[in-house]
Amino acid sequence: MYDVIIIGSGPAGLTAAIYGQRARLSVLVMEKQPMSGGQILNTYDVDNYPGLPGIGGFELGMKLREHADKLGAEFVTADVTAVELSGEVKKVLTEQQTYEARTVILATGAGYRALGVPGEKELRGMGVSYCATCDGAFFRGKDTAVVGGGDVALEDALFLARGCRRVYLIHRRDEFRGAKVLQEKVAATPNIEVIWDSVVVSIQGNEKVEAVTIYNKKKQEQSECAVSGVFIAVGILPNTAMFQGQVALDEGGYIKAGEDCVTAAAGVFAAGDVRTKQLRQVITAAADGANAITSVERYLNGKS
Numbered sequence: 001m002y003d004v005i006i007i008g009s010g011p012a013g014l015t016a017a018i019y020g021q022r023a024r025l026s027v028l029v030m031e032k033q034p035m036s037g038g039q040i041l042n043t044y045d046v047d048n049y050p051g052l053p054g055i056g057g058f059e060l061g062m063k064l065r066e067h068a069d070k071l072g073a074e075f076v077t078a079d080v081t082a083v084e085l086s087g088e089v090k091k092v093l094t095e096q097q098t099y100e101a102r103t104v105i106l107a108t109g110a111g112y113r114a115l116g117v118p119g120e121k122e123l124r125g126m127g128v129s130y131c132a133t134c135d136g137a138f139f140r141g142k143d144t145a146v147v148g149g150g151d152v153a154l155e156d157a158l159f160l161a162r163g164c165r166r167v168y169l170i171h172r173r174d175e176f177r178g179a180k181v182l183q184e185k186v187a188a189t190p191n192i193e194v195i196w197d198s199v200v201v202s203i204q205g206n207e208k209v210e211a212v213t214i215y216n217k218k219k220q221e222q223s224e225c226a227v228s229g230v231f232i233a234v235g236i237l238p239n240t241a242m243f244q245g246q247v248a249l250d251e252g253g254y255i256k257a258g259e260d261c262v263t264a265a266a267g268v269f270a271a272g273d274v275r276t277k278q279l280r281q282v283i284t285a286a287a288d289g290a291n292a293i294t295s296v297e298r299y300l301n302g303k304s
């Protein structure tokens, strides 16, 4: 029986592991991927983590894991398939085993949102990608499209423009949601062409992406754009399906919890991108990891 099981080893889970070890709690971290680090493993540069300007996402993930290892946190590589969170003893299930703890921190983060258009599923991994920093190198010298208008879409377009011949940035509105500094960089990059007011209606190709069909909502016109790769950056979805009915979720599927990471279920805490919050970044995920452990300690000491 552990004091706390942490599900997920992104920045939130790893920070919780660090703080948990320092609080002398018995901690188990469960991670389904072979590597810790979470979503930042997919990003080229993390340019906004204080004190570490321009650190690679992969390097930051490794450093966080090394820190938790150094303090002696116990890790298991396992896909959590179900949880039982209502009793005093919390149960965390994998296909092979059931783990028990007095408290659980849900730090399962988020994943990519799909466009849901014909061709997307069929051509996934054959030119359709959700991670420019992972797959961009395959499209050196080629024409690609990025779909979206937030920070990730702008960053993806800038990253791809370094190697691709041309990058079409397709956005459904007439202005971006992403940071002004990124918008300025996009505008100053000659091989990025912004296609405003447009949505992708289908992706074409025979065993590899060959084109996207675009519908311009203002002009009410359909056109085809020849590309070898389509990078979809239209938002993220929280990994909370298995917690449904056990903790309160908002309409977007995020776990309802405040800065103290306390959920509606006693002894259950939510940290990082999975919880309701204003800003989903490494720094806020890490802050949650620390706060979640403080709340765990209070709960175990009978103070909440």
Ligand SMILES: Cc1cc2nc3c(=O)[nH]c(=O)nc-3n(C[C@H](O)[C@H](O)[C@H](O)COP(=O)(O)OP(=O)(O)OC[C@H]3O[C@@H](n4cnc5c(N)ncnc54)[C@H](O)[C@@H]3O)c2cc1C
Residues within 6 Å of the ligand: 007, 008, 009, 010, 011, 012, 013, 030, 031, 032, 033, 036, 037, 038, 039, 040, 042, 043, 045, 046, 047, 048, 049, 078, 079, 080, 081, 107, 108, 109, 110, 111, 131, 152, 239, 271, 272, 273, 274, 280, 281, 282, 283, 285
């Ligand atoms: C392309 C990209 C670029 C980004 N760039 C930046 C940036 O420059 N700066 C910045 O601050 N933020 C950036 N972010 C956001 C940042 O990565 C996230 O806010 C942060 O990783 C959230 O951390 P987390 O620990 O809450 O969740 P995650 O990083 O999502 O980690 C969750 C972990 O839980 C694991 N998990 C999920 N389900 C299960 C399960 N059933 N069983 C076991 N394990 C499970 C996952 O495998 C994952 O390792 C970027 C994100 C993306 C996608």
